[in-house]
Amino acid sequence: MEASIRGIIKAVCISEKKGTEKHPVNEIVLKENFGIEGDAHAGKWHRQVSLLSAEKVDEFNARGGDAAIGAFGENILVSGIDFKKLLVGSIMRSGEVVMKLTQIGKECHSHCTIFARVGDCIMPREGVFATVEHGGVLRSGMELEVTLPAADAPLRAAVMTLSDKGAAGERVDTSGPRAAELLAEAGYEIVEQVLLPDAQKKIERELMRLADSRQVDLIITTGGTGLSLRDVTPEATMAVATRNVPGIAETIRAESLKITRRAMLSRGVSVVRGQTLIVNLPGSTKAVEEALAIVLPQLEHGLRILKGSAHDCARK
Structure with a gap:
């Protein structure tokens, strides 16, 4: 009520x-x-x-x-x-x-x-x-x-793209807008789309702002999950986490391995900060589409559990 x-x-x-x-x-x-x-x-x-x-x-x-x-x-x-x-x-x-x-x-x-x-x-x-x-x-x-918002109000999401070239205007970001499009199609309210360079402290500040001040339910990041020295998205995400939710990232990797063996090189993580779920995705548009197809059907229930508006994860 x-x-x-x-x-x-x-x-x-x-x-x-x-x-x-x-x-x-x-x-x-x-x-x-x-x-x-x-x-x-x-x-x-x-x-x-x-x-x-x-x-x-x-x-x-x-x-x-x-x-x-x-x-x-x-x-x-x-x-x-x-x-x-x-x-x-x-x-x-x-x-x-x-x-x-x-x-x-x-x-x-x-x-x-x-x-x-x-x-x-x-x-x-x-x-x-x-x-x-x-x-x-x-x-x-x-x-x-x-x-106050109703318990069944639409879930609110933000998308962050981490790319030095994208932030410098040297490359057009397509993965972030595609993630936002897929989330909107799934019923999420898209609160913000952010484009940042691969700078850990900046990423941390934006994750904290979106989770704490804007209180979004879900943050999807794209990019910065590989082996390059500039790929620091997982480190920034873990630095602001209050709890780890490894199963989401593990499932993305496991299912993506069926598509490409290079999925084993992704270092993306999935965590909770307060009542916000943060999920790292790779930086390519195709990988974003594949990863969201894997996890989106399960995320809403998990987010409702996190918000306290749903119960009982056990299968019957």
Whole structure:
């Protein structure tokens, strides 16, 4: 059953330029699939609107933070909701406005003025981000209702292609888009497609972001599983894992050996980070098609078990 949580909007804020603190305004106008009119962070991406709990700001200020409304970069300050405890995919409604939660927390690339002043900022760990699904006007005093995702909501997936040449624009990536296409045909919601060079730390950061902040159910990687010194996808994947799930990678290798003996050279792994399953696939489009044909029929049940919405793996 869907759960509902309610809070009250305490303030609405915008900033006309990126890198500047937001300031309170009387009302904000939200546009579908764009964000807030007049706000520098609006656009066709997954972080159109930022939200923060008023209680978290109060706790910060009680420790001597002295943060003004909007200082953390929040568009909407809400009392009564602990956003960090929500799930990505939650729907937020207020008046005519409908928003969809897309990310919890964010990586702080350059410390804000608050961090420089007091050595801390709560937005990277407490703030959340959303897209605008239906537009309208918001102002302080309005109720915000949050509905958590249904247990049978479509599974959410991301695809990462790891390729030095692809990231440099020297080769067109076809394996990643093909993986995304096959996943979409199987009913998955494709949250992101990422193309990165074969750099272990970058791969680790993206895997953690997708698993922790975007809370995707499945990450499929393509490339970087061979014997080249630049092939570091398995090492990056194991570095962020919380549990090993070797059977998936073992099955891909075993079945692929029936197609080509070179499958024994693949070092791909399959692991869990939190509630996200990560599966490494080879970098060729044909290998991606073959591997997904092998494992896709079984993955949904395993992912539902991981999410706690299915039970009993035993055969009868």
